Amino acid sequence: MRFDLIIKEKALEAINNLYGVKIDVNLLQVQNTRKEFNGDYTIVTFPLLKYSKKTPEQTAEDLGRFLIEHIEEVIDFNIIKGFLNLDLGQNYWISEFKKAFADIHFGIKSPDASSKNVMVEYSSPNTNKPLHLGHIRNNLIGFSIAKILAATGKKVVKTNIVNDRGIHICKSMLAWQKWGNNETPESSGLKGDFLVGKYYVKFDQEYKKEIEQLTKQGQSQEEAEKNAPLILEAREMLKKWEDNDKKTIELWEKMNSWVYAGFDITYEKLGVDFDKIYYESDTYKLGKSLVLNALKENKLELKEDGSVWANLENEGLDKKLLLRADGTSVYMTQDLGTAYIRYKDFKFDEHIYVVGNEQDYHFKVLKIILTKLGFNWAKHIYHLSYGMVELPEGKMKSREGTVVDADELIEEMNSTARNISEELGKLDDLTEEQIKSTINTIALGALKYFLLKVDPKKNMTFNPRESIDFNGNTGPFIQYTYARIQSVKSKAEENNISFDKFSDDLVLDKKEVQLIKTIKQFPLIIAESAKELNPALLANYIYELVKEYNQFYHDFSILKEENAELMKFRLQLSDLTGSVIKNSMDLLGIGVPERM
RNA sequence: GGCCCCAUAGUUCAAGGGAUAGAACGGAAGUUUCCUAAACUUCAGAUUCAGGUUCGAGUCCUGGUGGGGCUACCA
Numbered sequence: 001m002r003f004d005l006i007i008k009e010k011a012l013e014a015i016n017n018l019y020g021v022k023i024d025v026n027l028l029q030v031q032n033t034r035k036e037f038n039g040d041y042t043i044v045t046f047p048l049l050k051y052s053k054k055t056p057e058q059t060a061e062d063l064g065r066f067l068i069e070h071i072e073e074v075i076d077f078n079i080i081k082g083f084l085n086l087d088l089g090q091n092y093w094i095s096e097f098k099k100a101f102a103d104i105h106f107g108i109k110s111p112d113a114s115s116k117n118v119m120v121e122y123s124s125p126n127t128n129k130p131l132h133l134g135h136i137r138n139n140l141i142g143f144s145i146a147k148i149l150a151a152t153g154k155k156v157v158k159t160n161i162v163n164d165r166g167i168h169i170c171k172s173m174l175a176w177q178k179w180g181n182n183e184t185p186e187s188s189g190l191k192g193d194f195l196v197g198k199y200y201v202k203f204d205q206e207y208k209k210e211i212e213q214l215t216k217q218g219q220s221q222e223e224a225e226k227n228a229p230l231i232l233e234a235r236e237m238l239k240k241w242e243d244n245d246k247k248t249i250e251l252w253e254k255m256n257s258w259v260y261a262g263f264d265i266t267y268e269k270l271g272v273d274f275d276k277i278y279y280e281s282d283t284y285k286l287g288k289s290l291v292l293n294a295l296k297e298n299k300l301e302l303k304e305d306g307s308v309w310a311n312l313e314n315e316g317l318d319k320k321l322l323l324r325a326d327g328t329s330v331y332m333t334q335d336l337g338t339a340y341i342r343y344k345d346f347k348f349d350e351h352i353y354v355v356g357n358e359q360d361y362h363f364k365v366l367k368i369i370l371t372k373l374g375f376n377w378a379k380h381i382y383h384l385s386y387g388m389v390e391l392p393e394g395k396m397k398s399r400e401g402t403v404v405d406a407d408e409l410i411e412e413m414n415s416t417a418r419n420i421s422e423e424l425g426k427l428d429d430l431t432e433e434q435i436k437s438t439i440n441t442i443a444l445g446a447l448k449y450f451l452l453k454v455d456p457k458k459n460m461t462f463n464p465r466e467s468i469d470f471n472g473n474t475g476p477f478i479q480y481t482y483a484r485i486q487s488v489k490s491k492a493e494e495n496n497i498s499f500d501k502f503s504d505d506l507v508l509d510k511k512e513v514q515l516i517k518t519i520k521q522f523p524l525i526i527a528e529s530a531k532e533l534n535p536a537l538l539a540n541y542i543y544e545l546v547k548e549y550n551q552f553y554h555d556f557s558i559l560k561e562e563n564a565e566l567m568k569f570r571l572q573l574s575d576l577t578g579s580v581i582k583n584s585m586d587l588l589g590i591g592v593p594e595r596m
Numbered sequence: 597g598g599c600c601c602c603a604u605a606g607u608u609c610a611a612g613g614g615a616u617a618g619a620a621c622g623g624a625a626g627u628u629u630c631c632u633a634a635a636c637u638u639c640a641g642a643u644u645c646a647g648g649u650u651c652g653a654g655u656c657c658u659g660g661u662g663g664g665g666c667u668a669c670c671a
Contacts, residue, residue, distance in 0.1 A: 420634070466608090469621065471621080473609080473619060476634055
């Protein structure tokens with residue numbers, strides 16, 4: 001049982017005993033004692049004063065005396081202002097340390113037959129442009145959340161919906177058809193997703209020119225946007241696509257296949273994957289039929305022009321289009337179909353959508369419409385709304401070319417990592433292949449940690465002119481600590497030092513005890529990250545752990561410690577710290593090198 | 597116009613209503629005959645404003661200012 005809960009239980013008993021009242025457990029605040037004070041757990045007495053009718057100090061004194069009597073582990077206490085700090089003594093921590101050290105799955109649970117089914121959707125790319133920094137954040141959050149949930153014993157299915165159809169896809173197809181001269185990835189030497197992206201941008205440029213001309217001829221901006229020949233052609237193409245026109249489908253398949261080949265490379269580089277991929281081209285029809293059925297049942301509204309709408313005015317929202325007048329479907333339509341088929345396929349207990357906060361409204365509406373259509377499971381879908389990655393100038397826009405491209409960024413990180421490594425010269429005796437892989441681990445570690453250490457819900461700023469750091473609160477800092485620990489361990493091995501056990505009568509330094517305390521928090525942090533769907537909690541936890549370890553490493557000798565039992569303890573402490581680092585980095589989807 | 601989100605050192609981020617608001621980068625100054633100096637130590641530096649609730653507010657409430665997003669027959 002968690003020790004803070006034991007304290008709460010006993011403190012309730014104490015209050016009942018001392019003051020004759022049964023108070024609500026929520027009035028009891030038990031927290032970890034802050035490092036600058038002596039003690040292990042702290043009870044805040046202020047909320048209890050109206051029951052004790054005494055001063056904070058007296059109340060704390062009463063409670064302290066009671067708890068030292070009634071909890072075996074509590075050996076001392078001190079009172080500062082209204083804070084009662086309980087001291088458990090190092091023996092408690094040594095025994096907790098031994099338990100954690102002996103548990104090879106420390107902190108990590110595995111799913112079993114009774115585990116809940118959780119579906120996590122992330123990535124959701126459009127097949128009209130390459131992935132950029134914003135997508136990287138999405139992929140990393142999704143991948144990490146999936147890992148964290150699995151570590152709390154959930155059965156997790158990682159899924160991806162590929163937005164492979166729609167007007168935006170037709171735009172790049174049309175531009176390629178008009179201006180592409182049959183250019184292919186092979187002929188141009190361009191990665192497939194970049195080639196297609198180039199034509200998406202081209203479409204937008206030409207489209208803008210047409211709009212400009214039409215407005216000069218006297219049309220309003222709005223009219224011009226609707227009437228420009230290019231957009232009419234794109235709409236025509238979408239209609240043809242939905243009518244299964246052979247040539248259109250062929251072109252679509254060809255260009256999408258280029259994009260997929262490109263995406264595969266980027267996903268592989270990033271180290272993310274999926275258990276099940278859905279394609280919008282497969283689910284939109286299902287969405288359409290769900291909508292048409294609901295229309296028959298009078299759950300939706302038909303306008304004179306033939307378009308179909310959901311009326312959400314009772315929910316305080318407006319009307320939402322589900323099928324256009326020409327019968328083609330929109331984003332919402334396909335998402336209805338996708339959700340439906342996913343529930344059919346997996347009967348999820350929970351479905352988490354990792355999608356940007358610009359779509360808050362969309363997901364609010366999606367949930368309401370699914371409920372309107374009579375799907376009970378709709379209450380189990382959850383939008384993990386993450387913030388945008390912004391440049392100092394503002395939002396990234398693919399169409400305007402102001403994006404930080406995923407592949408390029410990964411390349412840059414690699415070359416920076418290589419420069420630093422060569423300067424330090426620590427990898428010189430390795431083969432080129434080993435060096436390459438170590439550098440890649442470090443480069444990705446820097447990038448991933450940079451993105452994951454920030455609370456997912458918040459927008460964040462990335463300045464491409466200042467490259468991502470490799471020192472300080474960074475992935476490489478954590479990886480470095482891990483590599484150092486591995487080095488100590490291998491030196492111990494070389495010297496035939498075994499550290500499978502150590503004797504109990506040691507006197508530990510405060511820093512060593514502190515390190516044990518921090519390690520012991522690992523399982524709680526995983527649980528908290530899972531509950532909050534927030535990998536940043538875990539990231540900041542590792543940083544704290546690593547900082548404490550580095551101080552310990554600096555201040556104390558491990559292998560040169562003369563007391564053999566203490567040396568063995570310190571080796572175990574290092575070893576366990578190393579595995580907590582490795583396991584928590586793994587939950588973030590970040591690897592650790594054995595050397596660096 | 598309506599709705600939603602955000603505001604903390606020069607910069608990028610932390611802080612479950614609780615103790616003296618933590619870090620990192622950048623700036624200044626140090627630590628290496630010693631297990632990896634991608635480390636460690638020290639210094640300077642911040643809660644947008646005005647009210648309110650509370651024993652206690654960066655955190656909750658109201659309002660102002662500033663920024664972002666959504667409100668598309670784009671996805």
